[in-house]
Amino acid sequence: MSEKSGEGHPALRPGELAFTILITLVAAILLSQIGEQTKFYKRLKLPTQPGFWPALSLGGMVLSGVILSITGWLKRRRSAPAGSDLEEIVFIGRAVEFMLWFMVYVWLTPWIGYLAATILFIMCLAWRAGYRSLPVQGLCAGLGLFVVLLFKSFLSVKIPGGEVYTLLPQGLQTFMMVNF
Amino acid sequence: MDLIFAALDQVLNLHVLVALLIGSIGGVIIGAIPGVGPAVAIAILLPATFSLEPIVGLTLLLGVYGSSMYGGALPAILINTPGTAVNAMTTYDGFPMTQRGEAGRALSLAYSASFFGGVFAIIALVMISPLLAAVAPMFGSREIFLAALLGLVLVVVTHRGMHLVSLMLVCFGIFINTIGLEPVRYSKRYAFDQPWLSSGIDLIVVVLGLFALSQAFLLLLERDGAPHPPKVKTGMLHGLREVLRYPKVASSSSVFGILMGIIPGVGEFLAQFFSYSFAMKTSKKPEQFGKGSPEGLIACEAANNAVPPAAMIPMLALGIPGEALTAMMLTVFHVHNVIPGPTLFQDQPDFVVALYICLLLLNIMVFVFLGLASKTLLRIVQIPTRFIGVMVLTLSFVGVYSLRNSAVDCLIAAVFGLFGLILRRLNWPIVPIILGMVLGGIMETKLRTSLPRLKEPLDLVSRPIAAVLFSLIVLALVLHFWALYRTWQKKRMG
Known part of the structure; x- marks a missing residue:
């Protein structure tokens, strides 16, 4: 400790x-x-x-x-x-960019839904971190899906469905709301 | 015997066993990833466990907690980078063994010593459980207040060279906990007429910010790297046999681990430090320590793995967490209305024994898993650091957002993430903030409820256990100031 x-x-x-x-x-x-x-x-x-x-x-x-x-x-x-103190402040300041990435993810989720927001977030952030090859981007999409399946579908954590789901037909809408 | 059967009845349930398996294997994997660690994993998983049965949720977290030290030894030995902070001393002898081509032997020794320490601690705890059940009810409000105060004093004095920083951060933690409605008269404190501050700042939001988000920021900002560990061949039974050739080192280190785990606010690092020093002093080959001594490796690993079972004692018996991880687990108890404290051992002894059985099972599962999957685990060590940062940031969202679906919580966590990043860059400790938050809250409630019943201030320490705790606080402070004086005197003498 x-x-x-x-x-x-x-x-x-x-x-x-x-x-x-x-x-x-x-x-x-x-x-x-x-x-x-x-x-x-x-x-x-x-x-x-x-x-x-x-x-x-x-x-x-x-x-x-x-x-x-x-x-x-x-x-x-x-x-x-x-x-130097300035170098340190610049280093810490660079973290603000990732704070903003995180807050955009938070803002997007209630609109486009947890599944789309997570896949988009992982792929874009991985791109920003320098992982730009197609296989890695594919892996990121897969990991996004896995995270959503694990937490929302299986562990039923409380994350609301996306606003965009209301545009879907009734049966699919309920399925998406509950699982993704 | 009835108690054991009742406990087994709780454990032998598919959900519990699956949670134990996922938690223990997940803990090893998380421990093996440098820069993640059990605190991040538990913080992320915490809200997900709220929807599970108490024993299932706790088993999952316990699995991560109890097994991460096993995994943390892997990068410490192979690439000289501890997977978790508490494996830092494992590098002293583990990595030199790898350098001279004995990586397999070092890993087997580390895993076997961890197994020995874990099982030794669990057996010791089962033996002292009746004593705990007898002593725990003697703890009233004032004793719990003093035990929490002892924890905070120890957090400050054990951070060598960082006492004032730790004191400031402990005070910061206590202050954060006071924001919002106070627990006795329900008046608002430091809410600045803001509704989002009136309900206070949630511990989990702070924990996720300080541990998970700050770590994600750091991983994303640092230079990307993917280490290449050497190929290894482990022989677990051979390792266990070698550990048993040093029974004195293994058992004394486990005892240090148990003692340091029981005392609130101390934990694994000091357990490792004391057991390593003791093993070196009593060894026939002290010159080998730091150069690949099997005794040094056994001392570190047995000690740090004996801590988790022992750290459960102050949490279960008194409701006082001794460190950040047990502080997080405490919230799971409260969410499920299982209130740890003096009456838990009397009212729900089967629950306590069930937790101990889970700890024993997880040690066995992890030992077997490591015997079979060490080669596969080497691939985990090779995951690039920035990619880990991406995943930690993604998973942190689940932890914070699923609490109350609040964007404000996420913003607070992000701000604490930035704060945690600064602390990490300055090498300042994070744990005092968490313990300040948890123990500060306990201290305030207990002191405010016990004071009106006291005629004189000295009545606070008039009962035997309160007097012992008070003496320990005074002793810790006297020893601390004496050590400071000695250091100052040595410096002055040149």
């Missing part, structure tokens, strides 16, 4: 200090909202107040974040991290 257990003090990584400061700032802003966003009742002991746990957790984040920021800044003064 402990991914990092057993390691010594690790060196500062690119972007680490900026990320720590960002988290600390967000936590501090949220902590400043404690009075508005939680309730503190009269005559209740502090640990039983609804606002106690958010205050404790945000306070802990701010405290540890401030110490981490200071130690990170001192580490950075001693030796710069291997790699």
Whole structure:
């Protein structure tokens, strides 16, 4: 479980200090909202107040974040991290593209149905990832079908049928709604 | 005897056996794919198990959990890349054995040691079950609060060199869990008048984002690669015989695995670390460790495979998950209204024994499967990383969307995916967030229900078990600060 257990003090990584400061700032802003966003009742002991746990957790984040920021800044003064912060931000920014791919898949499913959306998604994403040969694209279509059969047809997970299914004849419509 | 028959009655059901078979073989395959791991697989499968019977759903997840370590040893030994994070130390001696042309022997040893560790832990747990049934009812709200607190303290102190990061992430997890309606007076917290925040942020959405989506993003962004492992010939019986030639190493490592599994918040890595160090200290050939020592390999694999059965103890007996995987499994219990906790061992002992039988069966199934299919598994290691990324992203959709058919959940998961990617790039741990969410929720409820019954704050630790737990918390903190002081002093001395 402990991914990092057993390691010594690790060196500062690119972007680490900026990320720590960002988290600390967000936590501090949220902590400043404690009075508005939680309730503190009269005559209740502090640990039983609804606002106690958010205050404790945000306070802990701010405290540890401030110490981490200071130690990170001192580490950075001693030796710069291997790699630039900007390169790291660009790398993380590239993941936004795949976030958008994922959200398009989410948006498409209720319209064209789980089966079509899944096959389309796997084939297009595999194309984008560099797998463009016909056999691999065929394999992707097969895998898409397998995923839908496994989860929707056999395990009956709750994924609604596509809007497009309403255009089908009644018998086929029900079959598609239930299985794909 | 009646108890065993009642448990067997639950297990010897076609659905359970099929779930066990799929879970255990699926777990080996998932474990063998570098970069996926059981957490991703369980997170994806979790919502699919909600429609199944509790024992069937749990068996499926248990199969994945219990067998992934077997599969994780395969790439660790053959290509020096652990399939799961907990197989990291397997590379120390496994890969050097492969380099000197003993890949088959290393795999047989690893599988046999895993089998030994798993079976040893299950037998030990069956033996201590009556004791657990007697002790568990002594845990009231304050004891459960202190046990959860001990778990969080251990999560922070066991992340060496990352204590403050772990503390911050634990606090972040506790905060996420407080968003929405609070559990006692039902007032809103940090909902910002947004309906989608009022119902809180679902644990599964966070888990899928942090584990599955972040891993998919990482796999899609990294350079594509398809390793080519050497051809191997395994002899499982020969491996088992060799493990039995080192009974001290195998059994002491299994004991370390059991202990580390029982203590909430510790887990496989420390079990491996302690058992490896202990085996090296007590070995007649310590110089071979790290250069292909069979003892080192046995120590790692026996220890990490003894953890899953033991990790079920705090979850079943107290309702406290000791790690991210058992935290996910806890949600399956709650969905089916089977509430793990002190009364489970008394009210449904057959259910608990059935789970242990399932664990035993899965170890046997996996051992046989690996004996027959190791060569086929080599092909799985060769799947290109980006293609795995495509599949993980596709499967993550099922996990998130099938929860509530909510696009907002998917967006939250995607944002947590991005957050998880940053954590992975920084080498920050993800597990403290999950444990903060789960244990933070337990701590709040238990403390708020027990405090009004206490006259003085010291009454919180007045009962024997509460006092023991409190002493353990103090001891963990004292030892931690002492170790920090010693490190600081050593640095100062130069």
